[in-house]
Amino acid sequence: MSGVIDEVLRPADLAQALALLAEGGGRRRPIAGGTDLLVQAKEPGAPPRGLVDLWGLDELRGITAEPDRIVVGANTTMTEVLASELLRAEARCLWDGCYEAGSVQIRNRATLGGNAANASPAADSVLGLIALGAEARIASVRGERRLPVEELATAPRRTALAPDELILAFSFPRAGGRSAFARLGQRRAQAISKVSCAIHAQLDDQGCVQAARVAFGAVAPRVVRSPGAEAALRGHSLTDPSARAAAAVAARADTAPIDDLRSTRAYRSEMVGVLLTRLLVRLAGEA
Amino acid sequence: MSEERLRVSRREVLKGAAGAAAWLGVPAAARAEGEERAPSWPGIRRLGPGPTPLSFRLNGEAVTIEVTPRTTLLDALRGPLGLTGAKRACDRGACGACTVWIDGRTANACTVLALDVDGLAVTTVEGLSSGNALHPVQEAFVAQDALMCGFCTPGMVMSCAKLVERGAVDEESLREGLSGNLCRCGAYPHIFRACQEAQR
Missing domain, CATH: 3.10.20.30 (Beta-grasp domain)
Known part of the structure; x- marks a missing residue:
């Protein structure tokens, strides 16, 4: 029984959804697959809320390849991401994040927009979006704006979205390069990540890193980038041991893990370096 | 870029084309209406509160x-x-x-x-069954003794039937595909065998 839901509003299109959110004055929340929201709703003490049900809005679903960018609708499920050869080929860190997240049942319902808007510091699909340099397309009745995905979450369960705003889609450049994602949890499947890492790297002809974007999950109040690790990798070969070591050290300095029910600060801090190193090995084609 | 990738891209473009239009901007109808008045759009279904x-x-x-x-x-x-x-x-x-x-x-x-x-x-x-005729996966669960306490079995069978339908019954696919169904008795080896038998 989800004790805090007193009204479900089902819009027929995006315009209606935005109007319903605006009309709600902060008392309404969008719901897509509900895999996170309905778990939260069962916790005691939350205020009553109306839900604006986005599940039927197919206009927010789908994966579009533009010449320079890939656009993924916010309602796209993780299962739909996994069915996309395009994303597997060009957005492997996002694809892998969805592959490692939850279970079949959860991935059939969980959407990329929901995972991002839920603002969990451990959100598996968010790391890949950040590593790919994705921006979120956000709309309300007041208009539309764009925000880098790394600025979407501000703290656990807090976002930069106004109560009347909705994520429409994520869009990232088709930059080429290589990317990967890895995570550690209590077990391979289903468990929420203790630590996770995604990387996207552009390489030059010599195999040196021209630019890299590195993201970590569950080691800060939100999914974060590591500018230190990115700088440490720039100009170096993926196989360069000293660059790898420097990136690992910098990544530890850029993250601030805590002790909680899932893991410890010490373990997480150690694994930040280990996961990044594993991904560099994977990107270099050594494993 | 490979042929394969290009081919896939075009298909995805076609699939997503209808949706893409909506992302180009907020529909005019939404922008025109202010926050002051409650809109009474045709199509919105308001469900609850109450039965x-x-x-x-x-x-x-x-x-x-x-x-x-x-x-x-x-x-x-x-x-x-x-x-x-x-x-x-x-x-x-x-x-x-x-x-x-x-x-x-x-x-x-x-x-x-x-x-x-x-x-x-x-x-x-x-x-899943039709009358007294069990689904092949259910038959295989019985034949392979794929349960102990049986509490996970109804959910397990529903996931297994989908994997069998897709032909995803190799060890890796079963491990991955059933990772969201916990069996605390640990009957997994028998469950995996049941899926493989049902596939045949």
């Missing part, structure tokens, strides 16, 4: 019941609809004991609002 009619196809038959907005699909199935095959264990989407199919895809009924299946097709374990 609300819900109609969907359950195991092939049309059903209509009344539920409150907060009712989960699992509560609706086990309560007013009287189908107790889907089990409530964790009630938070972690164990898979309540696995059903919604429009042919597995879902945890405990984390889906009942109102969310309005107009859709739901299949529970009760709908």
